[in-house]
Amino acid sequence: MKNPKRFLHNPIKLSPPQFLALLFLFLIFIGTCLLKLPVAHEESISWIDAFFIATSAATVTGLASVDPGSTFTLFGEIVILFLIQVGGLGVMSFASLVVIMMGRKISVKQRVLMQEALNQPSIGGVIRLVRNLFVFSISIQLITTFFLSIRFVPELGVYKGIYYSVFHVISAYNNAGFSLWSDGLTGYVGDPMVNIIISFLFITGGIGFTVLVDIWVSRRWKTLSLHTKVMLISTLIINVVSILLFYLFEFNNPKTLGMLSGAEQFWASYFQGVSPRTAGFNSIDMTSITPDTSLLMVLLMFVGAGSTSTGGGIKLTTFVVILFAVGAFLKGKENPVIMKRTIRVAIVYRALAISTISLLFIFAALFILNYVQKDTSFMVIVFEVVSAFGTVGLSMGLTADLTIIGKIVICVVMVFGKIGPLTLAFSLAKQSKENIRYPDGEVFTG
């Protein structure tokens, strides 16, 4: 795709990422209006809160300036679910699916857009991929809803039990982190079934569609793509490390793990170790965690989930590529090598660009929030901003205290976190031919 703009025959000449961003803003606008309808809420809600919740749902973040469970009616909650499903499965893939179901052939223009949304290096197979992903996603959601109902129906009754199962399955699969309980999943901290189902869903949704498709098609380790192998191994490593560190930082904290039994401590460590990279559910009170756990979670939230997933952050592979580039430099090698495959310079530069621009964006948000949120601890602000960037949704309590400017800033960060790294990764990475090759220059660093 040397010049995707040639395929866009829209009058205002939007580039694919601009089109994607516009669709997202449109989704948020629709969501805001629907949530502001009297039929959507039981308690009155301001425009800024409707906008905030709509943005949080569409970007599958899960930060909530009002308690969703007690504020919204069934209609309002279904609007939120709709925003989550559309935002999570991807504005682009969803739009293309609607096209497919309507029996119309997908146009080249739409394929280009989807290619960006789905993070696929070539157009070929995109349509099939999207159809597979949709069928797969809905199947997973139906099956897990059934199992979660077995847990919730006896406790909450048939209607409420099934509804709560549907809501939390959609929220978990799309890594949204919204919960109908005002204290999240803290009531189920030691419940194996809830822990397993919810974490299975957000890990599946967060590892990336290409990985899932690859596993489905390849089935054997040897034939898996490099990306899939890297994702599987690094997900395993970062999750194990996070679980152990969470336990280490919290086991003698009387407000969190300290008050739990052995089995509950296991499940809580497992859940809170795996969740922060983008899911955003909590089974532990986030306002009581130790400073080290806060710092750990900030790092995990920044790194985020997999490419082509429902999650956010700079992405786990971006982080891995940077670590391998540093490792290659330390070993005096010219290029990083992962599993006997050379990582091209362009990929390293892309990872550097995504990380650096994300950091600059986060720091800009920190400066504004530091200014408008007086007397708020710096860690609480950092936690909130990085949570928004990683579309995670965990909070140390600032969300409810945000000023109007604070809410707008967090909304901008959520939208950037959702589409920024993706846009950077695929719309701007097109190499232009340079006519002039300038002579090398020496700059000392370090």
Added chain:
Amino acid sequence: MKNPKRFLHNPIKLSPPQFLALLFLFLIFIGTCLLKLPVAHEESISWIDAFFIATSAATVTGLASVDPGSTFTLFGEIVILFLIQVGGLGVMSFASLVVIMMGRKISVKQRVLMQEALNQPSIGGVIRLVRNLFVFSISIQLITTFFLSIRFVPELGVYKGIYYSVFHVISAYNNAGFSLWSDGLTGYVGDPMVNIIISFLFITGGIGFTVLVDIWVSRRWKTLSLHTKVMLISTLIINVVSILLFYLFEFNNPKTLGMLSGAEQFWASYFQGVSPRTAGFNSIDMTSITPDTSLLMVLLMFVGAGSTSTGGGIKLTTFVVILFAVGAFLKGKENPVIMKRTIRVAIVYRALAISTISLLFIFAALFILNYVQKDTSFMVIVFEVVSAFGTVGLSMGLTADLTIIGKIVICVVMVFGKIGPLTLAFSLAKQSKENIRYPDGEVFTG
């Protein structure tokens, strides 16, 4: 220099950076013992505090767990000055100068060591460079001591006035930031002469010896090296931006700029905008700055001064190279181009490695300090750690409250900040020939 080890005929086969690190540790050890002598201090001082002050002086950081002015005798203060001068002008350059002055020829082995310490790409001219730097440094220090004495002698008397001038000139030129006043330079916040002389010294010492030599030799803009041009322009830009932001964040803070006159506000903004990148002097109370100023200073302290300077941080050019690499990626160019010179991939990877490893090191320190310094604000801890890494010496007040483990961690960070980026930049950047070129692999990021 394919294999510098061949030139090292020491029995334990130390690599040049290991040798440099060992010399540094030896300097700190000597300093600790001297400061612990009864003749060195007026009030009793613990071993850990003697170690802390020696490390802070040798790494030209300026963090002080005890007040230097009231704790140490004249002898103790001269030990500190000695550590600052040796650590600032560089263990290696100083050692070679001693050799030159003793009339002995410099050996190839020592030249290799100096090459690393002085960040020079070739051995040629190293001896001349070091001699020039020594003559230049002492001349600058003598001249500015004279001018500063004009200011201090009428106020403090002849003896004390000259001594205070000598101390603060050496401290400023070496970017050490140590002051004999317990409140730093806050007593001279609006004094033009003190502001100009001190800032002239730390800017000169902080811009890098190669830049100074280049200006001295070239004299015309056109013939300056790329590195010199980049340093001059980026130093100007980052200083102007820092001064404006400091004023913006503090002008209505009644505890800092708010209580000062217009002229004092100008000098304070100028001084505190320029100082944080490594000098570490303060003319404003650091415990009263706004959260945004703290954040700004953390960023400036991380970036730091110039390569081959008396300062620390990842270095300004490292930061510039990363920004240009990101800019090149956004423009779809293959390599960053600065002033019609291509920046090689190896330089970008080196900048990436220095930044990433520094960040990992800082985060490791944050985790430990978060744990051992109970009930301390996260910003105060971040400020302290980054100040130590950048060998800056500004503190929001934590230094005096550090536990023993906290002091040890900060000492390790100071030593890493002083020799880490330098070592990374020049000992590990030697490209090894790879026999196998693995096929390219695709990893999705973002």
